Amino acid sequence: MNEHKSEFELIDWIRRHRRPPDQSNVITDIGDDMAVVQIGDEKLLITTDILLDGVHFELSQVSPVQVGYKAMACSLSDCAAMAALPFVAVVAVALPQDMTMDQARQLYDGLQRPAVKYNCPIVGGDTTSWNKPLAVNVTMLAKPGPKPPILRSGAQAGDVIMVTGRLGGSLHGKHLQFTPRVNEAQTLTQMAELHAMIDISDGLSSDLRHICRQSNVNAIIDADAIPLSDAAKNCSDPLTAALTDGEDFELLFCLSPDDAADLLRTWPGHSNLELSQIGQITSLDHEHRIMLRRPDGTTEPLTAKGWEHFCD
């Protein structure tokens, strides 16, 4: 009997069945972009991500350097989502047996480049070979920036919802060469009081749902306010691409309307990266729901069709 398996369902089960840590030094555990723990007087953030050939990349179509880059940049994007500063990383790889030593070195080069750029040295790892496809796991530690970490759980009814950049069609190239928004997250938290933030990995509709569930709120987003990437515009349904494709690795965040207005006015002088106001956080009624408002004023519930990492 192969019971239908879902990543989110399993994570929910784990959250319900985990032993709540009896240590007061675990501040945030399962359910955000990074866990937060207390070490002495300091807070430390932790994220782990496993990238798999055939799921997150196709090794037959990309270079080992690109795979390494993506693996490290995904973890850096998690740091951005918490407005945290990358600190150190460890990397574990399962290398296919037919991968050459030169390809393994290229993979490491790809991991190293963004690690160096964002001052996050690789301090350890594990290397194993098997007669199966490539798997790359990056675990990253980060420290809070000048402002405390931004969680998924702080969105409030009335908040404005914003995103960086343009969304959709990432699979056509961006997912291998995106810029993790580490620096932009620092600028944003210096310019405004962000209530909640996440990076768009599963897809806008899915990741906004994570914020709504963690914050116990609902949301409404405006179809014509969603910034479409050029790749999305080339899709048969650009809006659906922007809502559900995932792996945009842009920031999705919530803040007060006043802060949002200030930010939209002053932001262009700080960055070439586009900011868009795409909707509002609303009060939770009887169920968690995200509404999509069409240009004609009609609304419809948005189903969470974001890219779940189970490929079933």
Next chain:
Amino acid sequence: MNEHKSEFELIDWIRRHRRPPDQSNVITDIGDDMAVVQIGDEKLLITTDILLDGVHFELSQVSPVQVGYKAMACSLSDCAAMAALPFVAVVAVALPQDMTMDQARQLYDGLQRPAVKYNCPIVGGDTTSWNKPLAVNVTMLAKPGPKPPILRSGAQAGDVIMVTGRLGGSLHGKHLQFTPRVNEAQTLTQMAELHAMIDISDGLSSDLRHICRQSNVNAIIDADAIPLSDAAKNCSDPLTAALTDGEDFELLFCLSPDDAADLLRTWPGHSNLELSQIGQITSLDHEHRIMLRRPDGTTEPLTAKGWEHFCD
């Protein structure tokens, strides 16, 4: 051209080509059981290990609970090797598509049991499904105990070499149900000043070689002093099994002859676990070498045939 690939060779290449961290807060990086970093006034240790179906376990022959247990216990054993106290863990899994939800929960239960026992809560993770075999990655953070972390690099000529427990034949069962020597490492460091320590994962001859290379020393071990497990005694060549099988997850450590004598005299009152004195650290001559002394007094160089995780 498929250049011959070796785990140790690749790690050597990475060590030579890594950018030395310019951060003074990286104390020990690649080349020990755990990296050591400085966070504020505290030291933090980090290890990551990926366990693969067909390499570290055979999912067709063991339960998901056993796989989870082994994955967590391997990281706990790394903590033991540094005499560190487990703090928190994160887990990333690549689940085969035909794995049921119930099996996934069993895997998590197996991870959870030793984590709870050693007070090391799982604070985060990543779950992905693919149509390939199971891969489980555990990254563990630890804190120093009352004594500083014991590195691989502190062995001195004249030191006595000791091991806990009995060695060899782990594949016949122990590799799935070993006790990580976390508590024993604490007792040992309280009773004696250990100069260097490692856990036996690759195999005694291979892991002693790691200590010798990191400490820039040589070693001689006595064939008839090596404690043979019952499983090793059932092998066609028990001594070779004990020297090279690996995955014993016992502690191999070096200390002064006086401390070793004190320890052997007082230890039995503290633990049921056997301690054995198996050899001596010697000065480095022209090359790194471990000699094996036979009962008749003859010696021969010991080749590093430890279980390298490349299965080539």
